[in-house]
Amino acid sequence: MSLTDLADLTNDFVDPTAYADEERFHAACRVLRREHPVVRVESERYRPFWAITRHADVLEVERDDEHFRNSPRPLLVPAAMEARAEANGAGQMLRTLIHMDDPDHKAFRGITSSWFLPGRVRSLEDRVRELAVGYIDHLADLGGSCDFVQEVAVGFPLHVILSILGLPKEDFPKILQLTTEAFGSDDEELTRSADPQERMLVMLEFFQYFVALTADRRANPTDDLASVIANATIDGQLLNDFDAASYYVIIATAGHDTTSSSIAGGLEALLRHPDQLARLRDDPSLGANAVEEMIRWVTPVKEFMRTATEDRVVGGETIAAGDAVYLAYLSANRDEDAFEDPFRFDVGRPDNKQVAFGHGVHFCLGAHLARLELRVFFEELLARVDDLQLAGEPSRSATVFVGGMKHLPVSYRMR
DSSP states (O other): OOHHHHHHHHGGGTOHHHHHSHHHHHHHHHHHHHHOSEEEEOOSSSOOEEEEOSHHHHHHHHHOTTTEESTTOOSOOOHHHHHHHHHTTOOOSOOOGGGOOTTHHHHHHHHHGGGGSHHHHHTTHHHHHHHHHHHHHHHHHTTSEEEHIIIIITHHHHHHHHHHHTOOGGGHHHHHHHHHHHHTTTOTTTOSOSSHHHHHHHHHHHHHHHHHHHHHHHHSOOSSHHHHHHTOEETTEEOOHHHHHHHHHHHHHHHHHHHHHHHHHHHHHHHHOHHHHHHHHHOGGGHHHHHHHHHHHHOSBOEEEEEESSOEEETTEEEOTTOEEEEEHHHHTTOTTTSSSTTSOOTTOSSOOOOTTOOGGGOOTTHHHHHHHHHHHHHHHHHHEEEEEEOSOOEEOOOSSBOOEEEOEEEEEEO
């Protein structure tokens, strides 16, 4: 393979449109997993990094949080944006769990971890099912065809997480708009503006909203998750406005956008594999397995990054101290060495070791909630809707971080 060919393959990691064309992305990663599983990526837009494409190597890095740290580069951010932040003394735009390492990470995660434990999440099932039923009712009102993403997939998980936070329903459209603009900044249809300064205003509006929420919950505490965050203390001190607002942002955005992508992408996979749709409909006990397969198939979080604290060898390559690595989750979840026939969508896939939630100390805080939402939603959907079919060509968002389906035209018949 020539250097030019290799550069063409690795360019997909930094090209948002590659994630909107998964056939192209997966074709590149097949070659890289086989020939260059740990590969240096050079780009005009981003500072250099090493892309980790194999499942085993991704797990190795995730497990070694001592030598691969989240800070200072937890995400793939354009070099110009990083330079602007440093020049302005702004540092990070957010300081969330994904930006932290221990001991801060452990302390901040502990603030809300009990809310997302399996037992606590199971207690939410009745409420989650009630909301799912409401969105299936909405499908009935739409008369047999709709854009499933816009009418159902983005709304249901948003309603769930913002209900847990305790936010008023009238604020949901604002949070949805800001989340869409934040995660869709690389997509011409979804972004607020091509101007980086305009994009920064999205974060500013988030912060203004959540700073006001913090003040309100401190003055008038309730029994919701927003009050837990607002009144939490670390070393005896309340969180400052920046840390509190950052916490709300990650809960509100990651708590719904990733799940909405999994629901929409999961339905698209079922529609493109009608034998699996029929299998799941006929055997609802496959629900938990089907959820894991949908999450593997979609992998809504495309990457996180780590920085080596000392020289380490991964996949036969030496990662120098200070170098960044890019954990290519979408590639790892199609690794032929980790999954039998990985490009087969199988709702009964046994021993599914998908890494879409990450691994180790940074394993997704809301994983159990996401699994519950998907299982319950598809139980209700398949119990009441027949003749589900694609009614047009779906489209995916252009992104280098979080994304999935942005349009999924479907037709159906209610029972």
